[in-house]
Amino acid sequence: MAHMAPPDDELNWIRNSLAGDTEAFAALVKQYQKMVYALVFRMTGSLDDAEDLAQETFLRAYQQLDSFRGEAKFSTWLCQIAVNLSLNWHAREKRRGDVHSKWAGNSIVENEGNDEFPDELSRRVQDALDRLPAKQRAAIVLTVYENHSHAEAAKLLKCTEATVSWRVFAARQKLKRWLTGISHEQL
Amino acid sequence: MNNSELDAILKRARAPERSEEFFETFPHQVARQLKRTGQQGLPVGPRWFPRLAWGLATAVCVLIGFAIGHWCGRTGAEALESKDVLQNAKFVQETLAMFPNQVCVIMHDQHGLNLVLSNRGDVPASPPIYVRVCDGKNCSSCVTFSGQEVQIAGQELTILSDAAGGVIVTGRRFVWSSNLPHSTGGNLKIETKSLNLTTL
Numbered sequence: 001m002a003h004m005a006p007p008d009d010e011l012n013w014i015r016n017s018l019a020g021d022t023e024a025f026a027a028l029v030k031q032y033q034k035m036v037y038a039l040v041f042r043m044t045g046s047l048d049d050a051e052d053l054a055q056e057t058f059l060r061a062y063q064q065l066d067s068f069r070g071e072a073k074f075s076t077w078l079c080q081i082a083v084n085l086s087l088n089w090h091a092r093e094k095r096r097g098d099v100h101s102k103w104a105g106n107s108i109v110e111n112e113g114n115d116e117f118p119d120e121l122s123r124r125v126q127d128a129l130d131r132l133p134a135k136q137r138a139a140i141v142l143t144v145y146e147n148h149s150h151a152e153a154a155k156l157l158k159c160t161e162a163t164v165s166w167r168v169f170a171a172r173q174k175l176k177r178w179l180t181g182i183s184h185e186q187l
Numbered sequence: 188m189n190n191s192e193l194d195a196i197l198k199r200a201r202a203p204e205r206s207e208e209f210f211e212t213f214p215h216q217v218a219r220q221l222k223r224t225g226q227q228g229l230p231v232g233p234r235w236f237p238r239l240a241w242g243l244a245t246a247v248c249v250l251i252g253f254a255i256g257h258w259c260g261r262t263g264a265e266a267l268e269s270k271d272v273l274q275n276a277k278f279v280q281e282t283l284a285m286f287p288n289q290v291c292v293i294m295h296d297q298h299g300l301n302l303v304l305s306n307r308g309d310v311p312a313s314p315p316i317y318v319r320v321c322d323g324k325n326c327s328s329c330v331t332f333s334g335q336e337v338q339i340a341g342q343e344l345t346i347l348s349d350a351a352g353g354v355i356v357t358g359r360r361f362v363w364s365s366n367l368p369h370s371t372g373g374n375l376k377i378e379t380k381s382l383n384l385t386t387l
Contacts (some may be wrong), residue, residue, distance in 0.1 A: 029214035041202040050202075058217045059224075116203035125200030144197050162302050166285060175197070176188045182196050185242040 007134060018065055025065075029058050032075060036082050042141045043086035045130040047116065053089060057082040074088050079146060080156045083138050090134035121182060128178040139167035140175070247375035271295060273317060273330050279382065288312060293336050296327035302336075310335075314348055314381050316354055321376040330382065340375060 016024035041050035117123040333348040353366040
């Protein structure tokens with residue numbers, strides 16, 4: 001989770017970015033890059049794609065900065081862009097040769113080859129997240145990892161609160177099944 | 188495993204860490220990319236163009252929609268009914284399966300879809316009943332079970348099924364029955380049917 005910048009600093013960075021100061025925008029990137037990177041990694045399960053999507057998130061944010069009204073926190077606004085880009089990425093990948101199903105089948109192999117996970121539990125959890133349908137994964141990422149309420153997540157995902165609750169419920173059922181056997185000693 | 192145990196496991200998992208060097212250079216990389224692609228960050232056309240294109244596309248779709256609706260000779264009410272998500276068997280079945288013995292009412296009104304669940308999971312298993320109520324201005328519909336009290340069209344109604352497979356709706360000042368075609372639901376127009384989900 002990103003450390004909060006003093007609101008005045010953040011406001012100045014946004015104002016200066018709107019005036020075309022890319023270095024001010026770089027300060028915003030520095031502030032929120034870890035949050036965005038973690039979010040898109042959980043959504044994609046891939047380091048390379050996470051890097052691309054994180055970069056795309058910030059580029060899109062810069063492009064749309066004049067539409068940021070300050071009604072929500074800047075981090076929430078960024079979150080929305082990152083999640084929507086990730087969902088689009090999934091849809092794109094699915095269109096390209098139905099990678100979605102291939103992904104679910106091969107994700108374990110892919111992550112087994114990825115030795116950058118800090119521990120076995122982290123790898124198993126990401127494998128389980130990778131197997132979830134993209135929208136259910138987004139609901140879990142927003143509510144569990146980003147601590148948004150179901151109502152906030154519904155706004156970000158542009159669906160009803162009931163839909164988010166159902167997605168979270170369905171995702172939890174699957175995750176519990178897939179993650180059984182993780183003992184408390186591993187926690 | 189309960190929800191809080193699952194959350195603890197999920198939160199314990201960490202994404203592969205990138206080096207501090209990566210996070211040092213990343214903001215500058217983004218800034219360079221912005222400079223390279225110009226003031227607006229990404230090379231895009233004039234902003235009014237996509238809006239105009241979307242506007243035109245929407246207008247064309249609306250016109251086509253009206254034409255098809257007119258061609259089919261359907262009334263607005265019928266068209267609205269066809270959009271009633273509660274007539275979607277798959278939706279109803281999946282919702283009931285997801286919350287076994289917990290669903291009191293699935294409500295669809297002008298505010299959208301709402302789900303009323305029982306915390307105790309004590310809703311008796313019985314054939315679901317579809318109820319549609321119109322008060323002259325708005326129509327609301329719900330799927331519920333015999334014995335449930337529902338707030339619909341601003342009134343508190345009790346929905347009951349009788350032995351003959353009919354549906355009885357009671358309000359404060361009226362009793363309506365699907366078996367009595369001339370019964371009145373006060374100022375409400377009521378339609379009901381017992382849902383057999385396998386044939387819905």
